[in-house]
Amino acid sequence: MDTPISAPTSSPPTAPDPASGDRPPREWLLGLAMLALAGLPEAVLFCALYAAGLRWVAALLLGSAVRRIARTVSAARGPLPGRAVRPRDEPALAELVRDVAGRLGFHEPLLVRIVPTVQAALGRTRIDGVRTHVLLLGLPLLRNLTEAELASVTAHELAHERHLRDRRHGLLRFARAQLAERLEGRFRPLAPFAAPLLRASRSPLWHAETAADADAARIAGAEATAGALHRVGLLDAAFEALGERWLSGLAQQDAWPEDFYDAFDAAVSDPYVARRAARAAADEDAVDPYGTADHPPLDRRAAALPDHAGSPFGSAVLTLRTGAAVEEWCVRELAGPDGEPDEEPHDDDVNAVRLLGLPHDRLRELGFDTRLDVLHAVRRDSSTRAAAAVLDALADGTGPLLARRLEPALRWAPATVRPALTRGVLANAASPAFAEALCAAGWTHSGRWLTTVVTPPDDGSAVDVHELLDDALRSGDLEPLRTLWASAGPKEWDV
Structure with missing residues (x-):
């Protein structure tokens, strides 16, 4: 069972974002326009089929659209991702999150869960009818960020509750995601109309990101926040380029890497890997033809940070007390989960492989040969x-x-x-x-x-x-x- 890291107190609630009380009609209209445009192809086809007398085909099309929306809603309400962090098992991590929440003025129920990938996110759920926030932290972040950088990432995510909590932002994010899906694939007839809407609607979301960065700098220091921005981008690019390649290559051999995170940590400390990952992260920021990115480019975010010198948090990496068990659980999840969240890993027929024990030539070419x-x-x-x-x-x-x-x-x-x-x-x-x-x-x-x-x-x-x-x-x-x-x-x- 999940145990909240923080719970409601008698402290005053988080101060509202000055911008959140102002809901410009333009942004509501942009959200509705994007939803209408995303549904336009199906609507036109439905009307054409109905007018042609093919009402049963039109009904099938409508049913398909309803099922797609239902799947989206059910996915958002599915089981919580990740492995629960209980304060008694990880007191240092629990104290860091509790400290950041207190400094930020965040006084609502909060669960922390560890996920296997490079991820940090804040979501919501209900436990016994009580609205509860869920903070997801990726194990690569916990193993590679200093305490100050981890505090910055935590503060940034918790600050989203202030800067992205209203329905206007929710509508914009949902509508942008729906419209962005229509721009994938070979044929993109909506692109000339979608791109202006997407670019016009990203300003509030970009402003919320830089505002959360500013809160993170205030809590953990500007240097730690800039370092966290750079480090998270590097880890994400390296995970995609190396980590996913290792997993894919071993999966083809019916094997799983028992020392995946040790190997990944060693790889990202290599200057050539780090430089390659930094380039990949910068290239990904630059490739956004339709304005679908909800986050500003990294250099823009770093340049917008306010000057807050020093940090009350440490410069060492936080050590997890249950690190071995968490690592094993995360590796099994990456290698192919087949159980419910928090279920203990089980023995299977695949072979355990130590990446750091492989010959160098085999590791270099694992899952990758062009x-x-x-x-x-x-x-x-x-x-x-x-x-x-x-x-x-x-x-x-x-x-x-x-x-x-x-x-x-x-x-x-x-x-x-x-x-x-x-x-x-x-x-x-x-x-x-x-x-x-x-x-x-x-x-x-x-x-x-x-x-x-x-x-x-x-x-x-x-x-x-x-x-x-x-x-x-x-x-x-x-x-x-x-x-x-x-x-x-x-x-x-x-x-």
């Missing part, structure tokens, strides 16, 4: 010849065509973000082939995490070929890549 894709796309029989063909394609301007052969869906991507997506496809797919070609010429792989970080045989300074290729694609300057290619191997590479 070299065959590149060989097929350029019609070459070796990584050396394929890398040379990629370099030729970049030089003669046919790189975008190569990228579309590698990823056909690029041809249907929005024009405004197609160059960035093309660059990502080329860098991700071609850089392992470049690295393998260099290793065939006497270079060696560096470290255990990335296939594209290699060391030359002479001076020992490692090079991330992915970063070098990405820089060349961003700037259009292929000279550094040419120089590396010319100095690393024999002349027959130019075949």
Whole structure:
């Protein structure tokens, strides 16, 4: 059973957000307009079928729409995600959350639950008829953020109760999510009408995010808040790029990684992994063709932080008393949950694997090998010849065509973000082939995490070929890549 970290007290309730009492009719109208536009295709089709006399087909369409809405509502009311945090089991974490809530003026019932992924969120539920808030904290955050940074993340989420609690914001978030779903896939006829509405409606949500950041800086300090913003973005990008790849690769082998979080922590401490993740996070902020993002870009959020020096919280990572049990539960959830939340993990037929015990070459390539894709796309029989063909394609301007052969869906991507997506496809797919070609010429792989970080045989300074290729694609300057290619191997590479 969940035990609240904090409960109602005689203290005054949280002060209302000055902006929350003002509900501009424009924002209500924007929300309704987005909902109407999201439902327009089904409404038009329903009317056409009804007018054509196909009323039973129209009824099926209406029933399908009702079931979709019902599934959305039931998902929001389903079992609580994550593993419950009981104050007696995790007194340090409970005290930190209670301290942050008190400093913020948050005096409502609050549960804390740990989830396996890089996540921090505040939701609501009812327990015995009492409205209760639920704070979700990802285990990667608990293992990698300092106490001050964790306090900042906690304060930011609790501050949402002040800045995002009214129905106006709820309508905007729901309507934006419904309309954003209509912009996925190959055909997007609503895009010319949806994009202006989405961009016009994001200002209140962006303002609420920066206001919550300001509260977090006031509680935990500006330095800790800026650090938390950067660190959470880095962890999220690394989890998607490495963690999910490990899980996918092992799932294909009917195995699960028992030391997943130890390996992930070690990986994100590697400077090449950290730099790659930081670039990926920045690219994700930049790729938003229709204005669907509810959060401002990271650099904008960091620049808007008020100046609050110092922090009452520590600079060490908080230690979980039940960390081993929490880690095991989270790993089992990631590897494929088949029980209810809080159910103890059970023995199954899959094999336990220690990631840190795998040979470096196997770990680097676990679940990720694009070299065959590149060989097929350029019609070459070796990584050396394929890398040379990629370099030729970049030089003669046919790189975008190569990228579309590698990823056909690029041809249907929005024009405004197609160059960035093309660059990502080329860098991700071609850089392992470049690295393998260099290793065939006497270079060696560096470290255990990335296939594209290699060391030359002479001076020992490692090079991330992915970063070098990405820089060349961003700037259009292929000279550094040419120089590396010319100095690393024999002349027959130019075949």
